[in-house]
Amino acid sequence: QQPVQSPQAVILREGEDAVINCSSSKALYSVHWYRQKHGEAPVFLMILLKGGEQKGHEKISASFNEKKQQSSLYLTASQLSYSGTYFCGTHAGGTSYGKLTFGQGTILTVHP
Amino acid sequence: DTEVTQTPKHLVMGMTNKKSLKCEQHMGHRAMYWYKQKAKKPPELMFVYSYEKLSINESVPSRFSPECPNSSLLNLHLHALQPEDSALYLCASSQEQAFGYTIYFGEGSWLTVV
Numbered sequence: 001q002q003p004v005q006s007p008q009a010v011i012l013r014e015g016e017d018a019v020i021n022c023s024s025s026k027a028l029y030s031v032h033w034y035r036q037k038h039g040e041a042p043v044f045l046m047i048l049l050k051g052g053e054q055k056g057h058e059k060i061s062a063s064f065n066e067k068k069q070q071s072s073l074y075l076t077a078s079q080l081s082y083s084g085t086y087f088c089g090t091h092a093g094g095t096s097y098g099k100l101t102f103g104q105g106t107i108l109t110v111h112p
Numbered sequence: 113d114t115e116v117t118q119t120p121k122h123l124v125m126g127m128t129n130k131k132s133l134k135c136e137q138h139m140g141h142r143a144m145y146w147y148k149q150k151a152k153k154p155p156e157l158m159f160v161y162s163y164e165k166l167s168i169n170e171s172v173p174s175r176f177s178p179e180c181p182n183s184s185l186l187n188l189h190l191h192a193l194q195p196e197d198s199a200l201y202l203c204a205s206s207q208e209q210a211f212g213y214t215i216y217f218g219e220g221s222w223l224t225v226v
Contacts, residue, residue, distance in 0.1 A: 002154075029211035029212075030211040030212060032214070032215065034217075040219070040220075041202060041217040041218060041219045041220050042155065042202070042217050043217075044214055044215070044216060044217075047212075047214055049211075049212055087154055087155075089215075091211035097211075098160060098162075098167065098168060098209045098210065098211075099157055099160070099168060099170075100157065100215055101157070102154035102155055102156075103154060104153070104154055105152075105153075105154055
């Protein structure tokens with residue numbers, strides 16, 4: 001089952017912060033975050049494996065709340081290069097085991 | 113080196129043609145994937161190979177036929193496609209087919225069916 005991302009789109013000025021949320025109705029084993037620029041392949045940002053785990057990559061970090069089956073991606077002091085579509089991908093159990101299913105995406109636009 | 117290489121980058125084919133998309137990785141990964149992505153949509157899983165065996169087929173029409181000749185190569189054979197099959201086809205790989213492993217995507221093959 002597809003995870004749900006919010007918001008669908010964000011417009012920022014350089015230096016502003018943003019949060020992108022990803023939630024699932026199923027228990028999650030892992031959450032993967034990707035950024036995709038127009039006409040390019042998705043680029044891996046980070047993976048979160050257990051509840052409460054937070055990871056960071058430069059000014060981009062993420063958290064995983066296993067109880068709420070949610071993950072959030074935090075972008076601080078945004079740069080022009082952060083523009084793109086952000087996808088969360090989730091691994092759930094049961095019949096979904098081994099499948100990474102992506103949310104519908106959040107379009108992030110950073111203006112000078 | 114986390115590189116997945118796909119060829120061709122662009123392919124235009126007629127509805128009666130037979131063509132193939134190719135994917136290669138040299139990271140020693142044992143799981144390989146085909147995803148399909150339509151414009152403004154997320155990637156959708158088509159097939160998963162684990163240790164060169166087909167592990168998951170997401171009810172993909174038989175006009176798409178995957179093949180994994182060895183642990184580094186993955187092909188997608190295309191036959192009698194429809195215009196609605198036009199999309200970006202992404203190959204990906206991970207160390208194992210399990211939730212704890214990062215999936216790395218190739219640049220994709222843009223397919224247009226005319």
